Amino acid sequence: MSELRTAVHPDARTLAEATAGRVLDVLTAAQDERGEASVVLTGGGMGTAVLAAVATSPDRSAVDWSRVDVWWSDERFTEGASAERNCVQAAEAVGGALALDPDRVHCMGSADEFTSPEEAAEDYLRELAAAAAREGRDGPLPRFDLSLLGLGPDGHVASLFSGRPHVHEERATVLGVRDSPKPPPQRVSMTLPLINAAERVWLLVAGAEKAQAVAAVRAGAPVGRTPGAGVRGAQETLLLLARDAAGA
Template sequence: MTTEALIEVHDDAAALATAVAGELLARLADAQSADRVPHVVLTGGTIADAVHAELARLGAASDVDWTRVALWWGDERFVAAGSEDRNAGQARAAFIDALGVPAEHVHEVPSTDDVATAEEAAERYADALAEHGADGFEVLMLGVGPDGHVASLFPGFPQLDEQERSVVAVHDSPKPPPDRVTLTFPTLARARSTWFLVSGEGKAEAVARALSPAATPAETPASVPRGREETTWFLDRPAASHL
């Protein structure tokens, strides 16, 4: 059962990243202690990179068995596998390879090297979710754009209304690259804990809108995702400055 969203405010982006990484390591260890293989949804962006760097720094000495962790992405840019725009590539370089997460547990969205269209990539990722992630996610991490988007669910886009498919293609993204693949709102709702990671004054207005009782999904998609058991906004002081 979901409860009211929690808000954690940290002094700066570095403190935020350390706090998120520490909390994630604790959650993963707790899940494994309860005989669950935790499935985690990663996000991209600057603050995610900082979190990943902290996971690399702290993860090897933690109680987490990295061979029993499964990783997913909330969205991905439909580009070549080696592109610097790929969220998965950034995460691999930052911590996944160093901590030894098995390849079969790293569920990447297919790239342009694998399939011809973003629609095909979405279908393949939906199949992978159905086969390996049907029980849902331990932790879902989301960034928030200045326009209030989450994953690749943008204000006013038709993907906001999708209720049947778990994964969809996105074209003409307001921020490059234009073609993307994203989890839909019903899929994002399958997390025990949903964490928003937001840093910087440029995101402050979007944060305030998302947390307002007057928020609408069409204008502020970040107002929609909620964890089944917990929803937490991890903010630095600039990002929280409009609350």
């Protein structure tokens, strides 16, 4: 696991634009190495702002988007067209500017398709295993070049919340969540070991209300209290901050 490094940006817009450049660099390098690339996306304001910045970047054509696999670390278990869903928000942020292969955009299952978040989680595990098999991987997980994450004011990442048993799950898996303290209560989420399977994991944080959670992550707080403190990429872990989230 890599050590946590921090980079502070003047404001949220600068953070989004700088992160978009970093994303393009990672995906380009991955495709130069093996012809493919993959990214795990997050929701929230910063997650969608980064996607919008990628979609409008003049350097976006450096990536062959038809050869990029897009995954999500969590999703709200609602109707598929719901504006609450991370997948829907991502599509709106990109606005058709990236020539993605629809078969390689892996949205988590919705309440239209499955009767429970647990069923949607099991389906996502099958999709991950199928992608791993296509890549010729030994295990049930495909390669993740990069995972983008937000950080809540309470320190949560994906749909892993403080004090909930999902935070302590030791398997690299996908779980149904029924007791989210943020609405909607039913969600689907990767566990920390699965998030940490990515080569690079970046936490994107803006807003003064998140400064306390950022401080807890940087101090290495207990994961049960601050789930974001348990995030570590295999090669790189970055805490990418807007100035207001950096605190003192």
